[in-house]
Amino acid sequence: MKNLLLIFSFLFIICSCKETSKDEVVEKLISTDNNIVTSIAKARIDSVLNAFVTSGNIAGASALIFENGKEVYYNAFGYSDIKSKIPIQRNTIVQIYSMTKPITGTALMTLFEDGKFMLDDPISKYIPEFGDMKVYDGVDANGTIKTVPLHREITIRDLTRHTAGFPNRGNIPGLSKLFQTADAMNRENTLTQMAEKMAEVPLWFQPGSQWEYGPSVDVQALLVERISGIPYAEYLQKHILSPLQMNNTRYYIPEEDRDRFSKLYIRTGEGQLVQDSITYSNYTEQWPLTRGGSGLTSTLDDYMRFAQMLVNEGSLDSVQVLQPETVKLMATNHLPDSVTKRSWLPSKGQVGFGIDFAVRIAPPKTPEENNGVVGEFYWDGAASTLFWVDPVNKVTAVLFVQLFPYDQIDLHKKFRDAVYGHYPF
Incomplete structure (x- = not known):
């Protein structure tokens, strides 16, 4: 009886693995x-x-x-x-x-557990440098950037899921050059100086409207710094790495x-x-x-x-x-x-x-x-x-x-x- 069961088991596996190699069947x-x-x-x-x-x-x-x-x-x-x-x-x-990035997100969420913020808080609550953002609306005939007002502010949730709107490409007419000139990611900057320079550049799109990889998690690091009061x-080091x-x-x-x-x-x-x-x-x-x-x-x-x-x-x-x-x-x-x-x-x-x-x-x-x-x-x-x-x-x-x-x-x-x-x- 045991042998019959083994044979039926083997046949079942063979039949259910039409695209599976011989080694995987044995496995x-x-x-x-x-x-x-x-x-x-x-x-x-x-x-x-x-x-x-x-x-x-x-x-x-x-x-x-x-x-x-x-x-x-x-x-x-x-x-x-x-x-x-x-x-x-x-x-x-x-x-x-x-x-x-996931390590930074983990550090940020330790503060979430402490009740220090809500995911849908506007980031300007903690980083006022981002309190007066505009959104890119193309360029005019002279190549000058046009902007429109925010539909809503950037939230912490936007930062964590990459829907904040920060530009991160080299081919956006006018905007890419402006972001490059701001030089926010220069390693000589502090996180605060980074944010000041980022805030000078319009957002590429309305927060929450699309997914675009970019510097959002760098802003999360500054959030941790501002909310905790610690560099x-x-x-x-204190809360994750050690x-x-x-x-x-x-x-x-x-x-x-x-x-x-x-x-x-x-x-x-x-x-x-x-x-x-x-x-x-x-x-x-x-x-x-x-x-x-x-x-x-x-x-x-x-x-x-x-x-x-x-x-x-x-x-x-x-x-x-x-x-x-x-x-x-x-x-x-x-x-x-x-x-x-x-x-x-x-x-x-x-x-x-x-x-x-x-x-x-x-x-x-x-x-x-x-x-x-x-x-x-x-x-x-x-x-x-x-x-x-x-x-x-x-x-x-x-x-x-x-x-x-x-x-x-x-x-x-x-x-x-x-x-x-x-x-x-």
Whole structure:
């Protein structure tokens, strides 16, 4: 009887996996504990990451995955410094760029829990520099910018979901040049000087009317500073980084740790990499501007501690950073259906946007879309780094590379496929 049941089970799996490989069928048969990261998945991940390195399209890659609170995968391939033949390692320090944003959002939401603000408060309540904004309305025949009044003020919710209206492109007639001239993101600025310069430039569109990635999270950092009365970097250290023991997550890398700091590479063609020479000093000198949207460096284990705190609904190792309901709020889609203009966000797949995360709201519709589970929340960085939190399967993943331009080689898609199996999973 047992043999008959086994045969019927095998036939059922075969029939339900028409687009699934032989290895994945075997994987489903032998994976009785319903784990996502099986031995076959680990082999797939190794194969994918190693192939990108051996092809010369990335210098090095490292990945760390936890499932149900336990480490289930770690490996590293290639180099953090090709010229010096320094292998990428577990404690290699990388530039995480926009993966700074979820950390900033977490810092902001600790103040929300303290009752210091409401999401629909106008930001001018705390940053009066933004109290008299105008909205861009094109240019006249002479190239002079035209403006119209605000329909409503920018809210904190707008900042957290990228609907504030700040310009962030180089091709808006008149407005792009004005924003560039304002030089708000100059690293010599303080956060207050940044806001003063941003406030001199009209908004690109009415707040809440469309999704456009931009400097909203940098303004969140100033919000934290104004509401708490503490410099942003100091607040971040005290309330997020130190409690989570993220000791290698910093704006500034001291001299004694720079031998662990990865070089960043620019891909100029198939198998062609050129070492970046511009960004290094952003982290080896101490600058006044502590951006909320970018600027932190980190290690695999540090960022995994942050991800584990989130999958644990706000706590890690008896440290409570956020309440479970706050994490749920952050991981909920805040984009209404009325926001139809969403820039490149649809390229991420079936996602909306929460508080500084993309939030998966439906399974992938095609094999070409990123794999993932409904309820997952995640983000990535300009140097092609990636992390996600899968609360359904209690999986957290961190992928580190240092590659410009941002993932033009389908790395994230193939890494996700390696973790979850091919579509449909």
